[in-house]
Amino acid sequence: MRFTTRPTLQGTFGMVSSTHWLASQSAMAVLEDGGNAYDAAVAGAFVLHVVEPHLNGPAGEVPILLAPAGGEVRVLCGQGVAPAGATVAHYRGLGLDLVPGTGPLAAAVPGAFDAWMLLLRDHGTKSLADVLKYAVGYAEHGHAPVENVGATVETVRELFETEWTSSAEVYLPGGRAPRPGELFRNPALAATWKRLLAEVAGAGDREAQIDAAREVWRTGFIAEALVRQAARPTLDTSGEHHTGTLTAADLAAWSATYETPVTYDFDGWTVCKAGPWSQGPVLLQQLALLPPELPPYGSADYVHLLIEGCKLAMADREAWYGDAAEVPLDDLLSAEYNAERRTRIGPRASHELRPGNPGGRTPRLSAHARGVATEEPGSNPMGVGEPTVAKLPTSPVPGEPVVSADGSTRGDTCHLDVVDRWGNMIAATPSGGWLQSNPVVPELGFPLGTRLQMTWLEEGLPGTLTPGRRPRTTLTPSLALRGGVPVMAFGTPGGDQQDQWQLHFFLAVALRERVRGGLDLQGAIDAPNWHNDGFPGSFYPRGMRPGSVTVESRTDPAVVAELRRRGHDVTVGGAWSEGRLCAVARDPGTGVLSAAANPRGMQGYAVGR
Numbered sequence: 001m002r003f004t005t006r007p008t009l010q011g012t013f014g015m016v017s018s019t020h021w022l023a024s025q026s027a028m029a030v031l032e033d034g035g036n037a038y039d040a041a042v043a044g045a046f047v048l049h050v051v052e053p054h055l056n057g058p059a060g061e062v063p064i065l066l067a068p069a070g071g072e073v074r075v076l077c078g079q080g081v082a083p084a085g086a087t088v089a090h091y092r093g094l095g096l097d098l099v100p101g102t103g104p105l106a107a108a109v110p111g112a113f114d115a116w117m118l119l120l121r122d123h124g125t126k127s128l129a130d131v132l133k134y135a136v137g138y139a140e141h142g143h144a145p146v147e148n149v150g151a152t153v154e155t156v157r158e159l160f161e162t163e164w165t166s167s168a169e170v171y172l173p174g175g176r177a178p179r180p181g182e183l184f185r186n187p188a189l190a191a192t193w194k195r196l197l198a199e200v201a202g203a204g205d206r207e208a209q210i211d212a213a214r215e216v217w218r219t220g221f222i223a224e225a226l227v228r229q230a231a232r233p234t235l236d237t238s239g240e241h242h243t244g245t246l247t248a249a250d251l252a253a254w255s256a257t258y259e260t261p262v263t264y265d266f267d268g269w270t271v272c273k274a275g276p277w278s279q280g281p282v283l284l285q286q287l288a289l290l291p292p293e294l295p296p297y298g299s300a301d302y303v304h305l306l307i308e309g310c311k312l313a314m315a316d317r318e319a320w321y322g323d324a325a326e327v328p329l330d331d332l333l334s335a336e337y338n339a340e341r342r343t344r345i346g347p348r349a350s351h352e353l354r355p356g357n358p359g360g361r362t363p364r365l366s367a368h369a370r371g372v373a374t375e376e377p378g379s380n381p382m383g384v385g386e387p388t389v390a391k392l393p394t395s396p397v398p399g400e401p402v403v404s405a406d407g408s409t410r411g412d413t414c415h416l417d418v419v420d421r422w423g424n425m426i427a428a429t430p431s432g433g434w435l436q437s438n439p440v441v442p443e444l445g446f447p448l449g450t451r452l453q454m455t456w457l458e459e460g461l462p463g464t465l466t467p468g469r470r471p472r473t474t475l476t477p478s479l480a481l482r483g484g485v486p487v488m489a490f491g492t493p494g495g496d497q498q499d500q501w502q503l504h505f506f507l508a509v510a511l512r513e514r515v516r517g518g519l520d521l522q523g524a525i526d527a528p529n530w531h532n533d534g535f536p537g538s539f540y541p542r543g544m545r546p547g548s549v550t551v552e553s554r555t556d557p558a559v560v561a562e563l564r565r566r567g568h569d570v571t572v573g574g575a576w577s578e579g580r581l582c583a584v585a586r587d588p589g590t591g592v593l594s595a596a597a598n599p600r601g602m603q604g605y606a607v608g609r
Contacts, residue, residue: 004522004526005522005526006599006606008523009606009608011592012421013609014418015419016418016606016607016608017584017596017605018048018604019416019493019597019601019603020051020603022047022051023416024044024607026043026044027418030044030126031418031420035126036123037420037426038119038418039120039130041428042120042126043126043132045428045430046132048416049135049430049446050138051145052146052414054149055413055431055493056413056430057112057434058110059446059447060112060432060433060449061078061079061110061432061473061475062079062428063075063076063077063429063476066119066123066424067486069422073272073479073481076115076119076257077115077258078114079108081254081468082452082455083108083109083250084250084467085247086245086467087465091105091465094242098540099454099455100237100238101450102438103234103235103238105236105244106449107438107449108449108452108471111254112432114214114255117217121210126206127206136194139190139193139445140185140190142185144180145184147180148601149178149184150178153172155436156436159235166439166440166441167439169442170188188440188444189446190445199220199221219251221443223252226444228441231244237540237541261275264284264287267511269482269487270482270484271287271480272480276329276472278472278476279472279473279476280476281329281333282314285313286306286309286313286499287503288333289313289338289342291342294511297508298527300558305345307530307568308346308349310499311535315354315355315356315535316332316355317535318353318355319356319363320355322462323472324466331358331359331361332356337356341356348566349549353369353370353544353546366463368456412494413429413431413475413495414429414430414431415491416428416430417477417582417583418489419595421591421593423486423586423588429476429491429493432451452471453540454472454474474496476491477490478502487586487588488521489584490506490582492505492579492581492582492598496533500532501578504527509521517592518592518594519585521583525599526599531550545569547567547569548571549563549569549570551571551573552576552577552578553574576599578600581597581598583595593608
């Protein structure tokens, strides 16, 4: 049996894995109190808003994959659309070539809150008060913050103190950033949820109260505060003060929706993802690009194959994915198309952006992507991970994420997986509404999101900024089935890196040995991982580094040497710097549940029994 940092947990009652132990344990408390996986996920998600405010917030977004016991897998889209006034002409008229990475111009209609409410109403069993009490408690009475909360605040201290003063009131009380081991509170956020609960208490039964809460968000005091914030001139990464385009009509008109997942069959597994408004199909394309026989797991041949396949899938993402035009998914996932694409993977690293021609169509890239792709490796700063970190315009690269010595960024996102004793399963990747990307709404205790930065200010592209259409997000949770039965839910934070890390994790589970009678989830999470930046990043300033690969220092030195010989520009990062994976699983034959969580970052945890 191989050594892992932690055991793969096994039990029969319920399992939770998330990127913060307080969210995992809060979700588990809901399971212990008789709730199901969906009740637990909602409780955990609202705790994540409190304890990981640098990674997600209520006004952000969330794609959710859910597999009700005995039912069909569904996608619940919590990605809001561009407001009616968010036109290319409006932004161009402001002298912009890119949507700013911060500020209200980058705000889509907030999507996360309504998605969680819809999930709770349609699939949960608990009341809104029952699932919100954990988040309210931590916001009102405090929690000991992880180190990166304070570290993120310090990167934007000057901005908070001079411009975004409502954020300073929450995150720099008395001029002091949150510190580990000291209680940090967000009384404004606690007051928001308590007022919401008070306003809906008399609305009727459980479902009626949840619908009333959705209306308060859309048209009540929360909506009013969000619209006021969008109208406040705010310094953003352009170096100018701008107001946003979000209106009361935009908020009132939008709601989360259910969709059919996109799927791909691989070696007895069926992998389910959100559609091409997300990054999800990239994982499926990478699987489709694999040859019938794979090189030995972990070898240089294996790593090279996965990296080069990823580049092809990401090039197709740039040319074909989005919500502003029809996406030829059937062709992109077809055996014929991928057989031809596979021939483009040669013995050496490609330094070019090479989208394909699905169904004979001619690919079209944005002018920015075409220009970035021609630059020399490493010449353009790459916004690895998410989100863009706000900085004053004195920065050489406004909005460039702060990168630490081990290659990780100070901003990212979250993930949450749950499976319960009845077999209900869920995977969700909450993100957006980060403390460092928009000022805190003073009446509410949380900021607007910035997802519109992922759209292009160029007409005619699938990712063109378009009113009423979703920005193409990087958020990409996963569900995997065997024999049509849900077996595993998994995902990771990491922006453009998510489906790179998830591919390696999934193949490690699917191709390697089982442990203790179950899937080796923890071993697959702990295995040395990597990512490449050979495509335009999704976050401002939308850079790329052709040929670059970043590997963990635990990677075999012989593999690193061989990758370099093949033309990869390899950076050796920290030993535990690549990936933030979470996973839960259920064996349909025995009913045994399992879970594992990422040790990287020192905050993800799985719990269960």
